[in-house]
Amino acid sequence: MKALTWHGKGDIRCESVPDPKIEDDRDVIIKVNACAICGSDVHIFNGLIPSMEGGDVLGHETMGEVVEVGKRATGLSIGDRVVVPFTIACGECFFCQRGFYSGCERTNPDREKAKKLWGNSPAGLFGYSHLLGGYSGGQAEYLRVPYADVGPIKVPDELTDEQVLFLSDIFPTGYMAAEFCEIKPADTIAIWGCGPVGQMAIRSAFLLGAERVIAVDTVPERLRLAETAGAMTLDFMQEDIYERVMELTHGRGADACIDAVGTEADSRASLDSFVDRVKVATYMGTDRPHVLRQAIHCCRNFGTVSIVGVYGGYLDKIPMGSAINRGLTLRMGQTPVQRYLPSLLGRIAKGEIDPSFVITHRGSLDEGPVLYSTFADRKDGCVKVVLRP
Template sequence: MKALTWHGKGDIRCESVPDPKIEDDRDAVIKVTACAICGSDVHIFHGLIPSMENGDILGHETMGEVVEVGKGARGLEVGDRVVVPFTIACGECFFCRKGFYSACERTNPDREKAAKLWGNSPAGLFGYSHLLGGYSGGQAEYLRVPHADVGPIKVPDELTDEQALFLSDIFPTGYMAAEFCNIEPGQTIAIWGCGPVGQMAIRSAFLLGAERVIAIDSIPERLRLAESAGAMTLDYMAEDIYDRIMEITHGRGADACIDAVGTEADSRASLDSLVDRVKVATFMGTDRPHVLRQAIHCCRNFGTVSVVGVYGGYLDKVPLGSAINRGLTLRMAQTPVQRYLPSLLDRIRKGEIDPSFVVTHRGGLDDGPELYKTFAERKDGCIKVVLRP
């Protein structure tokens, strides 16, 4: 089959690889009908994610048609149309029973490596390094889905692939980011990053009752898309974000702040963001947490900072003194997608949201390497890429 594979920083290839097979009774194999390039895939493209190996198959936003089912994958049949969560979960361990599927104790065979870096291991993920299981991803013609009786959700015929595809990651992630804020009527939510997850967070914040959403970015296409959802937009290259948020909120700060950017904050945004980039480039740091610092400072006393942007290591000069002395709550997670799937699928079916609004670019697997560059370099108004194998 064809698949998109990683061969080093900036080197993504479309090449032939062996077809996946059933390896366990709880496996299924799907024929991929749509997959997407995620913002966190760009971190891999830029060489920032450790434990990638030559030839690793990428991708964790995937849907398709079931073509083979293990005898233990209850509830699935050949021909079912499904979306596959990016988090792989057994459904039986301590954390899965609590609904924390992204912390599954059984699905990361490389858990000892992860524990050395993070103190403990999260769940395995599709297409996201050998820290997180080394699983083949879904930017391919076919995908093996472990624990298929726990992960995939069936998609009703009336929904298009593009309406359903983002249940795999960015819609639950954006929704979780907003849910973490415990939004009450009349509140103001500030969101850094108007990429795909940020766009989902904007709409989710309104769905959950926010009166005002402040969306922060510098890319005109992203800001326009945020405005179309009703957000007030701020360009961090044109104005001081802290000063403007304090002005808008009469000196109090936003009720909650969402970091939907993560480790690759724009180094042009401020002096500290430039220093972060120099530190990472010279191996004196692992991440660029400018946005997290700013979100903490812009949040009102006893507010919430919700972090869904990806960070991988150790963050410099994060102002915990500010957070502690002002009573902030910090909430963060890799999304336990399975927990959100039924309710979010229902919101799509009811017409409360159509996640396909975010798609700007489409192509086949052969177009994948070039589309990775387009997305990573934010060219041609690219916000979200969908591939059809």
């Protein structure tokens, strides 16, 4: 089958790889109808994610049709159309039983590697390094889905592939980011990053009752898309974000701040963001946390900082003194997608949101390598790429 594979920094190829096979009775095989390039895939493209190996199949936003079913993959049948969560969960361990599927104790066969870096291991993820299981991803013609009786959700015929595809990751992630904020009707929510997750967070914040959303970015197309949702936009290349947030909130700060950027904050934003980039380039640091620093400073006393942008290692100069002395709550995590699927599918079915609004580019797997570059470089107004194998 064809698949998109990683061969080093900036080197994504569409090539032939072996077809997946049933390896466990709880597996299913799906024929991929649609998949997407995620912002966190760009971290792989840019060489920032450790433990990648040449030939690894990429991708963790996938949906398709079930074509083979293991003996214990209950609830699914050949021909079912399903969306696959990017988090792989057993459904039985301590964390799964409590709804924290992305902390599953059983699905990362590389957990000892993860423990050395992070102190403990999260769940396995599709297409996201040998720190997180080395699972083949879904930017391919077919995908093996382990623990399929827990993960995939069947979707109704009346909803299109593009309406439901982002249930695999970015819609639940953006929704969780807003949910972490515990939004009250008069709240102002500030969101850094108007990429796909940020766009979902903006709309989710309004769905959950925010009075005002302030969206921070510099890419014109992304700022315009945020404005169509009703957000007030700030361009960090044109304005001092801290000063403007304080002005807009009468000196108090935003009720909650969402970091939807993570490790690759724009190095042009400020002196500290430039220093972060130098540190990463010279192996003196692992991440570029300028946005997180700014979000903490812009948050009101006893507010919440919600972090869904991906970080991988050790962050320098985080203003913990500010967070502690002003009573901030920091909430973060990889999204336990399975927890959100039924309710968010319901919101789509009711017409409360159509996540396909974020798609700007479509293509085939053969076009995938070029589209990776387009997305990574934010060229041609690119916000979100969907591929059709």
